[in-house]
Amino acid sequence: MEELLDALLRECQPYTAHGKVATYIPELAKGDPSDLGIYVLRSDGRHYQAGSYRKHFTIQSVVKPILLLLALLDNGEEVVRAKVGVEATGKPFDAINVTDSPLLSAHLNPMVNMGAIAICTLIHGSSYEERFQRLLNFTRQLAGNPEIDLDEAVYLSEKRTGSKNRALAFLLKSYGMLEDGVEEVLDCYFKACSIRVNSKDLANIAFVLANHGKALQSDEQLFPPEYARYVNAIMMTCGMYDGSGDFAIRVGIPAKSGVGGGIMGVVPTRMGVGIFAPALDEKGNSVAGIQVLERLSRRMYLSIF
Amino acid sequence: MEELLDALLRECQPYTAHGKVATYIPELAKGDPSDLGIYVLRSDGRHYQAGSYRKHFTIQSVVKPILLLLALLDNGEEVVRAKVGVEATGKPFDAINVTDSPLLSAHLNPMVNMGAIAICTLIHGSSYEERFQRLLNFTRQLAGNPEIDLDEAVYLSEKRTGSKNRALAFLLKSYGMLEDGVEEVLDCYFKACSIRVNSKDLANIAFVLANHGKALQSDEQLFPPEYARYVNAIMMTCGMYDGSGDFAIRVGIPAKSGVGGGIMGVVPTRMGVGIFAPALDEKGNSVAGIQVLERLSRRMYLSIF
């Protein structure tokens, strides 16, 4: 298995040159496009790694399934479904998903920005600072890593420049779908996206989802199995933005990508996978990361189809 | 002529019950839906009035042609055209006028909110406060009324609640079409919309447009004739939002409406008309105001077609 990972990384290293690091958040533009790392945690407890798997990056959109999980835990399925729909939008991740007809919660999706911003309002807490702290602690618990923390520089960079996300939030507000103050909700969202993790953290979180909510060592049930299925299903249909259909065919596992270069892959009952490779394609997905996952899936028969 | 106006107002008074005052700005909701007033200024210098023509209201979107005029004076036609297009959007006044393709300046129009917000950045001034003061002074000059001023309550109400306009401004920003700070530009826009006028003021401003830039008494040329044609043409095609086509057929004169209940009507070379009737139809146009203008146009053969 270790040899397989090493071989895959060698094969896929050239693909890092086929993408570009995100630049719309100035701080992200500092990333090294040649980075490539992977961490795999299997249900038998064994783990394997290769490349720059220790390197830290911001979680960005990979936080969306975690936000969704916490919202489910805090509110139950019914409340979450009433606030944010589950259908694919057929559009890019930051799309102005509005037409001439009024915006409805059924048009939202927790895996794209507008829906994830709405999800922030469902996290419990007396302030948005407290909501973020609860999300951070939940992320630490899922990853089994108390040292996960906020990347202050990326957070501030995103806060300064996030005009598109502000537009999306004010749209939600103008359609009566955001009860609280736009800036405080966005502050929580920008912080959520700026949580700093590495490939191992993502693999650990993915493992809990693959294991239907049960932590590896403590055997503690961190969330009910039906929430794992909710989140895995929505990652399958929408986790790779408008490249999700292609990913389902080529890789065939629930996964979520982020513009920080991370991909979290969930192989139900079998393994959690964390990838880091910040050179992105034009849809915002890691180019080399998808290549590694496609090959891993083929050679180990990971596709759930 | 006075009898005609009195008769028209009597005939059209029932239509004030067919609309509703705008409520999305809380302060506007206090308007009296039964108000109906008209002021007409003819090229021979005579003026006629009826109903609540002295009553004050906020100018709202009727400021858009004035903003456009000042932007033309400050920058010339070429710069203005490069920033904000002139084609009808086919959509409501506050539409999220974006599709899946990138937003371009050709998609904007100075008579709908997004375009008018962009126009604010073209007004000269060392600060947005100074830009607004220049606009206010220009409005006073056009109307020949130095007492025109800001309605502080409406301005603050709009500033507190304008989520849709904030969304539009952040969209412009995210597409690189708004160089300055969103809040300062919007502050100028909200103030522009909150200038307090009456029917007489609108008629006076309309007169200068009808008179191709020349003031009535001073005979001073306040702006070049080609700018009058620019503004009149764009009011004809887009001044009544997505009711402009209907208005062109039924009334046939360049006009601009605002959700404060005002309509400014320009009959080139012949007269300026100011109307006040705050009960609006679902497109945001004054119901009784359009009725009065339609009848006035038919009985006095005002249609330019």
Add this chain to the structure above:
Amino acid sequence: MEELLDALLRECQPYTAHGKVATYIPELAKGDPSDLGIYVLRSDGRHYQAGSYRKHFTIQSVVKPILLLLALLDNGEEVVRAKVGVEATGKPFDAINVTDSPLLSAHLNPMVNMGAIAICTLIHGSSYEERFQRLLNFTRQLAGNPEIDLDEAVYLSEKRTGSKNRALAFLLKSYGMLEDGVEEVLDCYFKACSIRVNSKDLANIAFVLANHGKALQSDEQLFPPEYARYVNAIMMTCGMYDGSGDFAIRVGIPAKSGVGGGIMGVVPTRMGVGIFAPALDEKGNSVAGIQVLERLSRRMYLSIF
């Protein structure tokens, strides 16, 4: 006046090289892009002409105002308005003007293809062949030229290749807005577009619209003045496709263009203008034709604004 026209054509001849003849109908691709002709008929009965004003071409979309006029005569304003709206669509002439919401007649416009196809169903006649004959006779009457006839080659070429128009017609059908057979309605529409005229014919038709329905020589009232205003107003707001706003500012007269290279310009109460210049811009309007009209308008103060 004759010297003016000669001068304008010399000045504008170079613009014929800036456009391309329409090629989507194979037969139109045979046109000579360097052609440029104009014919002007004034209300005092005098007429002036220059360039290739005798050359024949197919009327194409310039038939749309004539279709609309005949539909108004056959059905009255109310029926026509209930079938086809009057607002600008904000889109190109052959746009699939549908969104996620159901298509309504208010979304149609007689000056763009979908609306004009719907208008065909309003023309009276026991068959679509008879409807077309009535339209052809009406066109002859308006132009005072009994020799106007169908261009069989263009008609057949269009009938063979008109996939986009077939899609539009079947969309109308699927939304319950086309009661008759798609192919027979389209046959009438394709024939209507293939009526062969020259600049003089267009100027004569424009004259009747400018003269509010009254023929020049016979003094006969061919249609009521309010229909002239209806058609002139809708040409002003939508006659030049999604270039109508620009045309209103630059030229300022109601006009209708066709991909055959014709433009019909109406100067209310003053004159009718016919232009032929088949090299088109990317919006489907004659490049040199618009240039000629812009200069004519400026030098003779034709703008109605």
Add this chain to the structure above:
Amino acid sequence: MEELLDALLRECQPYTAHGKVATYIPELAKGDPSDLGIYVLRSDGRHYQAGSYRKHFTIQSVVKPILLLLALLDNGEEVVRAKVGVEATGKPFDAINVTDSPLLSAHLNPMVNMGAIAICTLIHGSSYEERFQRLLNFTRQLAGNPEIDLDEAVYLSEKRTGSKNRALAFLLKSYGMLEDGVEEVLDCYFKACSIRVNSKDLANIAFVLANHGKALQSDEQLFPPEYARYVNAIMMTCGMYDGSGDFAIRVGIPAKSGVGGGIMGVVPTRMGVGIFAPALDEKGNSVAGIQVLERLSRRMYLSIF
């Protein structure tokens, strides 16, 4: 297992009253909305059934995965992908999936009408009649039932009334994405949708997809395993139209529904399921059918997530 199916059908029978049989094809309107049947074929070769599982109905959109499979077999993955994309459209099954930008093959999806019509052109055959015969034979082979045949009445009914599908086909044609004659392609598509099957047939076809291409009795490999994954993946993301996200969460298996009332469910490596319940929800999916599948999935842990 038989008791389970009987129990599920008793529980879900009331849901048949919550939907309506399709009426847009007149012949389908004759269906009995209270029908409910299920057939399950397990990988151990055992089969179970309940309700009106023998009743015949037209396959409608459930033919789409079969069309896709045959196109893959005839052309390979690369050609198919170049012709028809794989991303969710975010829209209803018969959506006019076009915006202001040109239509591209990446906008199509084989599980919605426009994409399935394009797929027909990929099926090999010297005529469209031969293409349909090949599809029919392939369907018989997959189902192991040589008696499967065309429902002539439904086919003719659909051919007479399919304006929306004609509009979609002419749109494809106008964007250069349909090389052959619209009517012959549509004829093949209408026939494909009118293949008459029952629940058992659907379960048998689903079984081959679950079994990665291998037939149950003959053990013959009818298509390569990677095509099974292609089709299963795309059914997962888009098989239940714009209800696919909801279905992935609630049921969690690849499935395809049709307006004839059928649902084909694929549980990879474990079972094929065929359902018949023609009362549909507003998205065109069988109401009681989804209920049965949701309960079956929960009680037998079928979700692949």
